Amino acid sequence: MNLHEYQARDLLRAHGVPVPPGEVARTAEEAGAAARAIGGPVVVKAQVHTGGRGKAGGVKLASTPEEAADRAGAILGMDIKGLKVERVLVAEAADIDTEAYVGVIVDRDSKRAVFMVSRRGGVDIEEVAATDPDAIRKLAVDPRYGLLPHQAYWLAVSLYDDAGQQRACAEILRQLWNAFRDAGASLAEINPLITTPEGDVVAIDAKFTIDDNELFRRPGIEALRDTASEPPSETRARDANLTYIKLDGDIGAVVNGAGLAMATMDLIKHYGGEPANFLDIGGSSNPQKVVDALGIITGDANVKVILFNIFGGITRCDDVANGIIEATRRIDIHVPLVIRLTGTNEEEGVAILEGAGLSAATSMDDVVQRAVAVARAEGA
Amino acid sequence: MAIFIDETTRLVVQGITGRDGSFHTEQMLEYGTRVVAGVTPGKGGSTFDAAGSSVPVFDTMDRAVADTGANTSVIYVPPAFATDAIMEAADAGIAFIVAITEGIPIQDMTRAYAYVRDSGVRLLGPNCPGLLSPGKSKVGIMPGHIAAEGGVGVVSRSGTLTYEVVWHLTQAGIGQSTCVGIGGDPIVGTSFIDCLEAFEADPLTDAVVMIGEIGGTDEQRAAEFVSERMDKPVVGFIAGQTAPPGRRMGHAGAIISGSAGTAAEKIAAFEEHGVGVARRPAEVADLIREEL
Numbered sequence: 001m002n003l004h005e006y007q008a009r010d011l012l013r014a015h016g017v018p019v020p021p022g023e024v025a026r027t028a029e030e031a032g033a034a035a036r037a038i039g040g041p042v043v044v045k046a047q048v049h050t051g052g053r054g055k056a057g058g059v060k061l062a063s064t065p066e067e068a069a070d071r072a073g074a075i076l077g078m079d080i081k082g083l084k085v086e087r088v089l090v091a092e093a094a095d096i097d098t099e100a101y102v103g104v105i106v107d108r109d110s111k112r113a114v115f116m117v118s119r120r121g122g123v124d125i126e127e128v129a130a131t132d133p134d135a136i137r138k139l140a141v142d143p144r145y146g147l148l149p150h151q152a153y154w155l156a157v158s159l160y161d162d163a164g165q166q167r168a169c170a171e172i173l174r175q176l177w178n179a180f181r182d183a184g185a186s187l188a189e190i191n192p193l194i195t196t197p198e199g200d201v202v203a204i205d206a207k208f209t210i211d212d213n214e215l216f217r218r219p220g221i222e223a224l225r226d227t228a229s230e231p232p233s234e235t236r237a238r239d240a241n242l243t244y245i246k247l248d249g250d251i252g253a254v255v256n257g258a259g260l261a262m263a264t265m266d267l268i269k270h271y272g273g274e275p276a277n278f279l280d281i282g283g284s285s286n287p288q289k290v291v292d293a294l295g296i297i298t299g300d301a302n303v304k305v306i307l308f309n310i311f312g313g314i315t316r317c318d319d320v321a322n323g324i325i326e327a328t329r330r331i332d333i334h335v336p337l338v339i340r341l342t343g344t345n346e347e348e349g350v351a352i353l354e355g356a357g358l359s360a361a362t363s364m365d366d367v368v369q370r371a372v373a374v375a376r377a378e379g380a
Numbered sequence: 381m382a383i384f385i386d387e388t389t390r391l392v393v394q395g396i397t398g399r400d401g402s403f404h405t406e407q408m409l410e411y412g413t414r415v416v417a418g419v420t421p422g423k424g425g426s427t428f429d430a431a432g433s434s435v436p437v438f439d440t441m442d443r444a445v446a447d448t449g450a451n452t453s454v455i456y457v458p459p460a461f462a463t464d465a466i467m468e469a470a471d472a473g474i475a476f477i478v479a480i481t482e483g484i485p486i487q488d489m490t491r492a493y494a495y496v497r498d499s500g501v502r503l504l505g506p507n508c509p510g511l512l513s514p515g516k517s518k519v520g521i522m523p524g525h526i527a528a529e530g531g532v533g534v535v536s537r538s539g540t541l542t543y544e545v546v547w548h549l550t551q552a553g554i555g556q557s558t559c560v561g562i563g564g565d566p567i568v569g570t571s572f573i574d575c576l577e578a579f580e581a582d583p584l585t586d587a588v589v590m591i592g593e594i595g596g597t598d599e600q601r602a603a604e605f606v607s608e609r610m611d612k613p614v615v616g617f618i619a620g621q622t623a624p625p626g627r628r629m630g631h632a633g634a635i636i637s638g639s640a641g642t643a644a645e646k647i648a649a650f651e652e653h654g655v656g657v658a659r660r661p662a663e664v665a666d667l668i669r670e671e672l
Contacts, residue, residue: 262619
């Protein structure tokens, strides 16, 4: 789960990191009031979960509260990479002397949290890593001890020449580590971390990705979730404990297991079709999951055919078949179903489907080709 | 022979009385796995009776290992307690720990990984289906009936996709030495390379199937290992060619970050290093047949 910039700033401020004053606003009037309270020039920034907000026109300077309200009015409701702007951050416009990058991310290779810092702030760190790797200093944190003071200082001296700024930065890095740890993050970054003409070290923009597996024990963080920023179908799927990702195609898919679900999408494409979603009903044998899954997919108006690909290992084919029958009773399914059931209790499952006038194949290739053909026929 | 588990495996089930633990313990007993002990705090002194066996249950791993000589453990406890269960198994002297649990916080795993590595213990998973040496032993949740004894090693980040491929192999008359699911999380205890190294050294294994997916660079490094260090042929499949970037595809580790970890770069690495790439899951069996 990603936090918005204003939420990440709040989290950093709570851990002691210097952050310029700012407030979130949902209307132009609120933005104007926020600018008045801050006083002086402000920056109005769209709060959406994507990079490149500035290029899209979602970040504007304003020198008066009236101008801030105008800017906010223009940004609110704007579409940035398919995401509608519902909120803006109104923050004090800081004078910038230098821009650095500091971040911590759980690294798959070293299997530790790794700090990365660079004097080249304000740009995408991935790009710096690709084009100028020597400009980044890295440090893997031993999870038993956390970020030690001398390690924070070692990172800080690579960013600043001034002794006071080095000490201030080391302190910010320790605070960033604490925020990362306490929020259950998998990524936390401040970009840019600036110095002002007065010499202060200040966090301007921040990004936090929270590990979804932490949310069960962090209700305060879960409460920050912005469900308005995701398709309603994905919210509904999460409530039903399903993993669902909406795509642009017309072949809906219900699959057990994430790897098989990805391979099913790939096979749809291989045979010339377009998948409408990723959906994993998981390994359990619960007919209700099938009912929930069908409810979500039938809500996608693009879907012309629904493909079931079930490999019964732990999942029992008869449970899935019962779920399909139950769903057809409870939901008005107006598109064809193409079903593949194989593995545990396959014969029972196929018998249940045939009793209800449905049929099932046993080969994944056959069923995907059939779904692609049906989607073409329905689209013609 | 096989890798990691065989007839000598003496298994202790951590979380044996839970919903998943009890179901899969019965399945493992039916398959013939030597389940010698179970652990559930507070249930010590009772027995778990299934499939004609009576398995003693202990409060702690320490007692379970001392009384039964267990050498392998499998973990079915919930995410909040799973990393402690991993570390308890390491403390008790277990040599091989298989963590099935899905949903373990990644920062918890950084600690548990450091702990088991310092203890010199092998950890498989978490968020994995376990492993199966056909005809010998099964540890985890893989369905036993899809596999057959033979000479192909299978290693995968996935569960049901592995079953799909194993089932194709079995139907084609190609048996397996060991099928290993290394897990779908960003931090797992055993990598592709660990399994490839074990398969290369295993006399029963003639060829290897490697099933990867988007996210990370484990497959790319495994491909280099194949060309530099292996004589046995390796065939691969990568899932997630149509996955959108920046989205977690079910598995916590299956995500394209920025432009890194795509299926295309993994397929290219396989091809560059002589790993035959199947375009469809069903094609794996065809490619393996050509290699044998």
